[in-house]
Amino acid sequence: MAVKENPLSSLPPEEYLEKTGVSNTLKDLVTALLENRPQNPIQFISEYLKISSASGVLKSYKLIKLSKYNRRCFMDNLVSAYMNLDNKRGVSGQGIAGVDFMKILKMICLDFPSEIVDEVLAILGKRDTDIVSFEDFCAGINAILMYEEFFSEAEELFVYLDFNRTGKVEMDRLFSGFRKIGDNKTIPMPSLDELKLALDRANLEERESLTFGEFCFSLFKILT
Numbered sequence: 001m002a003v004k005e006n007p008l009s010s011l012p013p014e015e016y017l018e019k020t021g022v023s024n025t026l027k028d029l030v031t032a033l034l035e036n037r038p039q040n041p042i043q044f045i046s047e048y049l050k051i052s053s054a055s056g057v058l059k060s061y062k063l064i065k066l067s068k069y070n071r072r073c074f075m076d077n078l079v080s081a082y083m084n085l086d087n088k089r090g091v092s093g094q095g096i097a098g099v100d101f102m103k104i105l106k107m108i109c110l111d112f113p114s115e116i117v118d119e120v121l122a123i124l125g126k127r128d129t130d131i132v133s134f135e136d137f138c139a140g141i142n143a144i145l146m147y148e149e150f151f152s153e154a155e156e157l158f159v160y161l162d163f164n165r166t167g168k169v170e171m172d173r174l175f176s177g178f179r180k181i182g183d184n185k186t187i188p189m190p191s192l193d194e195l196k197l198a199l200d201r202a203n204l205e206e207r208e209s210l211t212f213g214e215f216c217f218s219l220f221k222i223l224t
Helices: 013-019 022-036 041-053 056-064 074-084 098-111 114-124 134-161 171-183 192-201 212-223
Strands: 168-170 209-211
Touching (some): 022 041, 056 074, 074 134, 098 134, 114 212, 134 171, 209 212
């Protein structure tokens, strides 16, 4: 049986790229690359191509995570993420479905300590049937990304204080660390007095040591 010749194989290079959609994909890729200016462009290209093959909530999530929230290009990515869910709009056409918004928030806070996930979602969350405007979408996504960055910095501090790698930090060592932070105004962490007040609010002040989850929970009490 004769093998059918690929009809694309005889096309001129430019026509081949146009017919297969490669030209448009490359144009979009280069545009996104120049807008985001990533430190690792090869990794960025890999992630961008994965986004192109994704759909629905997953695609919006990947668009949101494409760049840091404090970059100028982030707003463009956020708009794309929101518009990607356009087919999920409510009957009023005034926003995206709350259920999709919640799925994205849960994906972003997947690595948050379990002690604070429900607390964060309770503040930022919507009911599944709610209609989420772009303004609310922006506010919620920005807030949870700020939480993500804050807890990432908290983890660095916790790991530094947990010199025995036990998964716990003794209170005396924790307080000593926060005293030093108080002298270093470049580290965005609460003061020792704020920490002690938060521990009291979280009923953790009598503990001899804290796990990372408990530490984050006490910091969350400061933030809220």
